[in-house]
Amino acid sequence: MEKLSIKEKKLEAINLNVFYGQKQVLKDVNIAIKANTVTAFIGPSGCGKSTFLRTFNRMNDYVEGFRKEGDIIVDGKDIYQKMIRVEELRKKIGMVFQKPNPFPKSIFENVAYGLKIQGIKNKKLIEETVEKSLKQSALWDEVKDDLKKSALSLSGGQQQRLCIARALALEPSILLMDEPASALDPISTSKIEDLIWELKQKYTIVIVTHNMQQAGRISDNTAFFYMGDLVEYDETKKIFTNPEKERTQNYITGRFG
Amino acid sequence: MTSAEKNRIKDKLFGYFGLACTLFGIIMLLVFLSDIVMKGWEKVDFDFLTNYSSSRPKKAGIYPALAGTLWILGLTALIAIPIGIAAGIYFEEYAKKSKMANFLEINLANLAGVPSIIYGLLGLQIFVRSLNFGASILAGACTLALLILPIIIVSTREALKAVPDSIRQASYGMGANTWQTIWHQVLPASAGGIITGIILAISRAIGETAPLIVIGAATYITYIPEGPMDKFTVLPMQVYDWIGMPDPEFAKNAAGGIIILLLITFLLNGIAVYLRNRWQKKVKW
Numbered sequence A: 001m002e003k004l005s006i007k008e009k010k011l012e013a014i015n016l017n018v019f020y021g022q023k024q025v026l027k028d029v030n031i032a033i034k035a036n037t038v039t040a041f042i043g044p045s046g047c048g049k050s051t052f053l054r055t056f057n058r059m060n061d062y063v064e065g066f067r068k069e070g071d072i073i074v075d076g077k078d079i080y081q082k083m084i085r086v087e088e089l090r091k092k093i094g095m096v097f098q099k100p101n102p103f104p105k106s107i108f109e110n111v112a113y114g115l116k117i118q119g120i121k122n123k124k125l126i127e128e129t130v131e132k133s134l135k136q137s138a139l140w141d142e143v144k145d146d147l148k149k150s151a152l153s154l155s156g157g158q159q160q161r162l163c164i165a166r167a168l169a170l171e172p173s174i175l176l177m178d179e180p181a182s183a184l185d186p187i188s189t190s191k192i193e194d195l196i197w198e199l200k201q202k203y204t205i206v207i208v209t210h211n212m213q214q215a216g217r218i219s220d221n222t223a224f225f226y227m228g229d230l231v232e233y234d235e236t237k238k239i240f241t242n243p244e245k246e247r248t249q250n251y252i253t254g255r256f257g
Numbered sequence B: 001m002t003s004a005e006k007n008r009i010k011d012k013l014f015g016y017f018g019l020a021c022t023l024f025g026i027i028m029l030l031v032f033l034s035d036i037v038m039k040g041w042e043k044v045d046f047d048f049l050t051n052y053s054s055s056r057p058k059k060a061g062i063y064p065a066l067a068g069t070l071w072i073l074g075l076t077a078l079i080a081i082p083i084g085i086a087a088g089i090y091f092e093e094y095a096k097k098s099k100m101a102n103f104l105e106i107n108l109a110n111l112a113g114v115p116s117i118i119y120g121l122l123g124l125q126i127f128v129r130s131l132n133f134g135a136s137i138l139a140g141a142c143t144l145a146l147l148i149l150p151i152i153i154v155s156t157r158e159a160l161k162a163v164p165d166s167i168r169q170a171s172y173g174m175g176a177n178t179w180q181t182i183w184h185q186v187l188p189a190s191a192g193g194i195i196t197g198i199i200l201a202i203s204r205a206i207g208e209t210a211p212l213i214v215i216g217a218a219t220y221i222t223y224i225p226e227g228p229m230d231k232f233t234v235l236p237m238q239v240y241d242w243i244g245m246p247d248p249e250f251a252k253n254a255a256g257g258i259i260i261l262l263l264i265t266f267l268l269n270g271i272a273v274y275l276r277n278r279w280q281k282k283v284k285w
């Protein structure tokens, strides 16, 4: 893989070790992710993909017993430093969770929430942002007549696209997606994949997925994790056609995991 | 007989037993209620609500006691609700795992089980004497507020606990801080449960007599309290006073007072049930 200059690195982990209590879930992970690329995290269940993803916006801070060694760098800054305000950090790093988790409020309020907590009161701006975000996440046509409806009355797939719209409304520069399509039917899945392609122009996207075809279709680079180790990280083409490690080969071809 | 058949019979028997127990409870309550209503209904009219206490049972009314009860209710709510909710939020959202919080939590559970007369003694010492409130509405309300505080805190915590963590995560993930998350997401989602708990706590406070007797609340009041430092009496104390009268006519007054007291309680509980159902419909996970 090409070496990245400091400026090109959007996200970076340096000698990262993560523990939950006594248990070590990430072991000496090093990775550098280039701006405006899509990176897929793959690996068997429980290998630490979600944990790793969540270190980039410090969502692990709320987990009891969480402890880390090493550094996480976003835009050239160590985000675990005391000076860093996590709220600011999370405004530029959107997150989509493994399970759709809309707020028990209207569709409109869900998407407008990020602006609201930033103190933005301009109604027109909020309405425009809501519409734009819902269009981006390919949900607009289905809900445009009924934005006041409770988000909980949407289907699982619609809820997940709502959660994506909610994250996009803040216009982050980074998007962390934890298996965003695991609860979706093939049509919504392909809508989301198209969306990821488009977003790549402006965003740096990291996506966790169990779907090998999906990783192959949408990602530029792929990182394969196994039991807390980053086994191999390379261009997706290379990982899927000619991986260096046997472990990776076995996982890709479905021989284990 | 096979064991499956045996189990089925046992199951049936227990079902009947449970039904009998339930019926027993309901029937006792109905008997008690109808007795009260038969005795006291003739008393309940406009005059009864607006007359002052009197040595002649036909003329005696509950006006001062009703006013006192409403005063006490209002002031108790004013004191207990903000403190109770704030403490509940602190325990559930901020201090989740500290040793201090654990210690306080155990004591809170104990406090909820302390007999109400002990609160009366506490109120007498702190509010009536040390703070020099005298046997005033304020002293009574502070004492009752202490009494229902643990109930409000515990029910607030339960309501907050019922809000799934994924909602908090979503909010934090969007860059909200803890307070924004609580204010915009957690509280609205748990409001039904919190309000229900508050109303039930307050309807418990209405019926309390012992702590108010201990702090020295009067039984015979000939005026309507106009401020929190005034002396007062409350409905249950008025009822208690009448029951002790030698003239049997006063028993009817007591029954009338009980009817009013029950009506207030039922009204509050009705509101609690209504709010709970409304919010449950709105918020479904």
Ligand SMILES: Nc1ncnc2c1ncn2[C@@H]1O[C@H](COP(=O)(O)OP(=O)(O)OP(=O)(O)O)[C@@H](O)[C@H]1O
Residues within 6 Å of the ligand: A020, A025, A043, A044, A045, A046, A047, A048, A049, A050, A051, A052, A063, A064
């Ligand atoms: N809150 C937690 N407390 C303690 N251990 C945890 C916690 N969350 C995850 N773990 C453990 O950390 C390890 C990594 O979990 P993680 O959720 O990161 O895996 P994953 O690769 O995302 O798995 P999946 O593909 O199933 O989502 C697992 O062994 C898991 O049991």
Ligand SMILES: [Mg+2]
Residues within 6 Å of the ligand: A049, A050, A051, A098, A178, A208
């Ligand atoms: Mg995961």
